[in-house]
Amino acid sequence: MVAKSVVLEKIVCLLLLIGNVYGETYENSKTVCQKCVCTQNDPTFSINCNEKGLNHVLANWPKMADSTKAITASFSKNSIDTLEKLPGTDKVVEVVFTYCNIQKVNPEVFTNVPKIKYVDLSHNKITSEELSPEDFRGTYVNDTWQPLDLLTLNLAYNEIHMLQNNIFEFLPKLEELNLKGNNFRVLDEATQLAIDSLKNLLRLNLADNKLTEITSTTIMNLTNLVELDLSYNKLDFVPAILSEISQSLENLILDGNPIFELTDSSFINTKNLIQLSMNNMNRLDNILPNAFAPLKKLRTLKLSNNPLLEELDAQTFPEHPDLAEVYLNNNSFDDISFELLEWSKLKIFEFKGNPLKCSCNLFKIHEKLSKKITRQQDGPICMDLRVVKSRPVFYLTDDICRVTPSHMKKEHVSHSFNVLRITIIAICTLLLLATLGVAATFLFRWRRIQRNLNYPFVSEVRYNPVNIHGGFN
Template sequence: MKMTMFIVISILLICSTLADEVYENSKNVCQKCKCGGEDEFILDCSDKGFKNILANWPAHDKTLVATFSHNNITTLEILPPSNHTVRLVFDHCNIKYLDPGFLKEVKNVEYIDLSYNLLTTEEIDGEDFKGPYNNSVYCPIALKTLNLAYNQIHSLPRKFFESMPSLEELNLEGNDFVTLDPNTQMALSTVSNLRVLNLARNELTELVGDAIKNLNNLVELNLSSNRLDFVPETLDYLGKHLKVLDLSDNYIFELRDESFLGVNSITELYLDNLPRLKTIYVDTFANLPNLRKLSLRDNINLMSIDREAFGINTTLQELYLTNNSLMELDHKLLKWSNLRVFELKDNLLECDCNLFNITRDLDNEITRRLDGPTCVDPRTDASRQVYSLTEDICEVKSTRASIQHAMRHFETIRVILITLTAMFTIATFLAVMIAFLRYRRGTAYRNYNFTTQVQYNPIQNQYI
């Protein structure tokens, strides 16, 4: 009997030791972590040196918000059970592995942040996010927001979202996506309730249509800090419902009337830090009748915006043109009195009648600011506040406008000369090739042994 009791106690001690190795001791956890909150039970265990998760949650009878930021949890084990709504934060934890079904005991998890970890494509799987097993099937989890930003993921497994039918927000920023491959396309095609997709800071050169064509509820798409040369044509798949689009910090060098064709639902558009962009052409934004906010900041080579870039109809209320290289701004560009926010600082503007008329149309809430944009007076080369210009500036002939017109004229001539030079070069090359082939043919003909045709006369060869 004593031997049996000894064995049982030994087994319990061993199990307890192993449990301590897998889970952090949850006794008196609120003495080590911060606990509290009124509407939610907040458990903050950030930067506590944890290598594992807790064995149990503290007692709670409302939504649990548990934060474990800046720990060293290499493997995220199966989380302790809870029947309440759960929101989890595990950023900056050096997580490399996820236990299969690590969320199965917290099926009411709505939010999980796994950003800034070491997860790879090879280590994530649809099995990891499966819910509780019941009657030979896996039940779905209530997850609405999944943050996988700044990991090492280059592709998603096909069935990755199989247990997340309620997912509304997906953050894949700062990963290793060079393209949205077939597996990723298949995975994204299953999240039909997705409303926000963040693909910023990857290496994408295109937006594959099959990856987004089933996202019929998507309202916000972030493609900033990729390698896009053009505005993706595939955006027209989202044209009836997309509201917010961010294309900042890409290599886009051209914005024309076809750039946003088919995405007329957009209300907010961000086109900041496009270093190759020089000109915005006619009707670029004319196909965006619902546009309320446009950000065109930090485009260091943007020198001009066509006076008809917005077409005849615009509902624009916020316009940000800070830190470009704009030399002029046409008064007929848009209806300035509609603007509630307008930023124009840090450009190369010359004071002219257009700026005076724009100032006169702008709302007083904008023009009364003392730290507004400045321009250079062509009469004195001195800097002046745009919002303090007077009507006498309209009598001044613009020198920069003439220079800019000459530059555009020169650019046109340059393009024509390049085209003519290319045509002349091709014609010369063809002429030289034809001459060379004829020369080769003539040389071969002269070197032939029988240069004169031998004629046979049957009469002269008959016996007489």
């Protein structure tokens, strides 16, 4: 046993030496489970090396049970400037290298792990120039480079502005690609071809770039795409080219774009959408009737934090039998039409943070919503203009429906007039007091001046002593 151990040590040293010859350096794998946290949960072996001061990848995987079928390894928040070739295994592998300051990726980094399924390289400093097709090659068999089994590739928050057109040629099974938070201003022709080559892609994230448009050649062949995240770009309109993937697209995220208006043609080509998110849109101020009419299968709508959005037409959602979750928080609605939705079918309805005025509409909505929704203690608040007092919407009673809009307006105007009258009286009183003060000060000074003018001895008089014996001297 001792002899075998010595031999094994020599082999490891030899591997390290070979790595150095080819410009690659590795961490000693013998002590990895002493330095990191290794966990065997059959059939998965987990390695947690987060924040362990590593500068390189492992020379080899730690010894694990024969029943192990998968390896999950996380190396986040280390200082690994160069991503070297991963150690070999025929097991399924998932690796995470986030926040590692990676600037260079060695070619064929995944060659020894052909069954790798998940790679997270987000929050590093990888540039477009550092990425090439060679980075994603599989094993070399019969004079041919084999593809990888990779399903998820996360390159978010790096320094990528374009992709080579054939960069994904060895990733035919890729299902999820995350390019969020990079430097894409436009998707040039090479980048379009690269993305469009991923025929099995299910989820694409292009959020938090500076894109002003999405061209049809970027997604025309992504016929399996179910989720597209375009949030926090610079899109003025809902991209018309979504029609290219209308049969498959189910989840569309447009948060944080400068879209200012939705019309009855905005979603005409996205009829199979199930989830739509349009939060934090600072320019959105107009949603025309029938804007969401084409979305017959919509189940979840997120439309919150849009400060200019003041109204939803009663015909915004005609015939939406599947709609179950609606989020309308922190907009500028003062009322919501009772005709807007089939309230009894909703499982979730949130509309907190709006400047609502208590109305019969809100009472009727409250009556139709399920008790699971209305018994929430932190529900929406409205202003009762009859008494100028805020009230929980879910505590409204039918007496609000016996108040006509004109009466509400009259009460509001009357209250406003009373407030204005009191304000004017207060201002006039202050002005009068100030005037009297000035007048009193002026009168006091005037009387003082007059008193000085009337004093009998204006100037000083000097007398000489009288000489009683000789007269005046």
